[in-house]
Amino acid sequence: MRQEFLNRLQEILYEKVRGGWRDGWVYDKLNQEFTLQQDELEEMARRLGFKMGWNAPLKSLLEGQWQRERVHSKPKNIMTDNSWHGVSLEKELQRMKEELKRSGRKIPGSLDNSFDDLADVSDKLSNLVGMQNVKDDIHTLINFLKIQKMREVENLPSISVTLHSVFCGPPGTGKTTIARLMGGIYKQLGVLSKGHVVETDRSGLVAGYIGQTAIKVDKVVESALDGVLFIDEAYTLAPENASSKDFGQEAIDTLLKRMEDNKDRLVVIVAGYSEEMSHFINANPGLQSRFNRYFNFQDYNPDELLVIFREICEKSHFNLAEPSRDVLLKKLTLLYENRNDRFGNGRLVRNIFDKTVEKQANRLSKLSKVSREMLMTISPEDIPE
Numbered sequence: 001m002r003q004e005f006l007n008r009l010q011e012i013l014y015e016k017v018r019g020g021w022r023d024g025w026v027y028d029k030l031n032q033e034f035t036l037q038q039d040e041l042e043e044m045a046r047r048l049g050f051k052m053g054w055n056a057p058l059k060s061l062l063e064g065q066w067q068r069e070r071v072h073s074k075p076k077n078i079m080t081d082n083s084w085h086g087v088s089l090e091k092e093l094q095r096m097k098e099e100l101k102r103s104g105r106k107i108p109g110s111l112d113n114s115f116d117d118l119a120d121v122s123d124k125l126s127n128l129v130g131m132q133n134v135k136d137d138i139h140t141l142i143n144f145l146k147i148q149k150m151r152e153v154e155n156l157p158s159i160s161v162t163l164h165s166v167f168c169g170p171p172g173t174g175k176t177t178i179a180r181l182m183g184g185i186y187k188q189l190g191v192l193s194k195g196h197v198v199e200t201d202r203s204g205l206v207a208g209y210i211g212q213t214a215i216k217v218d219k220v221v222e223s224a225l226d227g228v229l230f231i232d233e234a235y236t237l238a239p240e241n242a243s244s245k246d247f248g249q250e251a252i253d254t255l256l257k258r259m260e261d262n263k264d265r266l267v268v269i270v271a272g273y274s275e276e277m278s279h280f281i282n283a284n285p286g287l288q289s290r291f292n293r294y295f296n297f298q299d300y301n302p303d304e305l306l307v308i309f310r311e312i313c314e315k316s317h318f319n320l321a322e323p324s325r326d327v328l329l330k331k332l333t334l335l336y337e338n339r340n341d342r343f344g345n346g347r348l349v350r351n352i353f354d355k356t357v358e359k360q361a362n363r364l365s366k367l368s369k370v371s372r373e374m375l376m377t378i379s380p381e382d383i384p385e
Helices: 003-019 023-032 038-047 056-069 089-103 118-125 132-152 175-188 210-225 248-261 274-282 285-290 302-315 323-337 345-366 371-378
Strands: 165-166 198-199 227-231 266-272 293-294
Touching: 118 132, 118 175, 132 175, 132 293, 165 274, 175 198, 175 227, 175 266, 198 210, 210 227, 210 248, 248 266, 248 285, 266 274, 274 285, 302 323, 302 345, 323 345, 323 371
Parallel strands: 165 266, 165 293, 198 227, 227 266
Antiparallel strands: none
């Protein structure tokens, strides 16, 4: 593993503890700052617990060290020898990586899109909850690209098509998940050689000083070449009534140039709320000409939200009893009927699940004896009001 990665990891972890940031913040910082091999970045991030949950031994090492160091203005340079109390971080991470390779398991949430074939990607797409209109649009695109490849084989002229896309819709509706699948689709169809996905947002593209924004954009684009660059909440690059000191437009101009210079090696997907994205694209002629493929994501209905909750339960080895299901569906229906344009969808379900297992833990902690079945069962009283 690169020493500079370890050194920067030390600094970022210290920032996290000092600022009380979420693990996802650490993950985003690493993703934005390093041009690493995707399997390296994703494996290090996952094994250290960013976004996917902590690995227990490393959690103890990291959190214990940073709790001791947080009162100081500067952390000890513990990454220099890569060890805490005789335990080698380098060796532990390498062991985990080798173990993963031997087991043949794929990394959950990985952005390298190592799908077996196009059918594998299509199956994963079809198995997603809801978003039928998006699935139909993607299948249409797949068929179109397949036919263009067949025309090339027969020396027939192919029809030029813009693959840069706009994902419009509320949060938690699967936009990031679809972006990852799109990378796999383009790789399997031979459109992109790697098909990996680099995720970023305004903070990963816009700097606070003159001349720095173009450098940041170039660095992110370089890491995304031969794959997909996914820019979440892209409309924040061009905020209304932006001051002269805002460098969002510089980021847009630099991005447009790189898209033109690398049109055969880069697909850009911009995402955000429908109204804001419409304003963002229409306000810039350069964006209009390059982004003319729209995918519209809708709110999940109550039944779909329930399916998402049950899937989370299954992955975490919880059972949602029938009475609990009824209580939850009633709650989801009420939330859906009173939703606004900031309705959380999948994120809302995740929050409800987290609160549910907390209530279950409080209930079970009062009992003198708890069985395995009780640990796995979600009762009606566990569903938050």
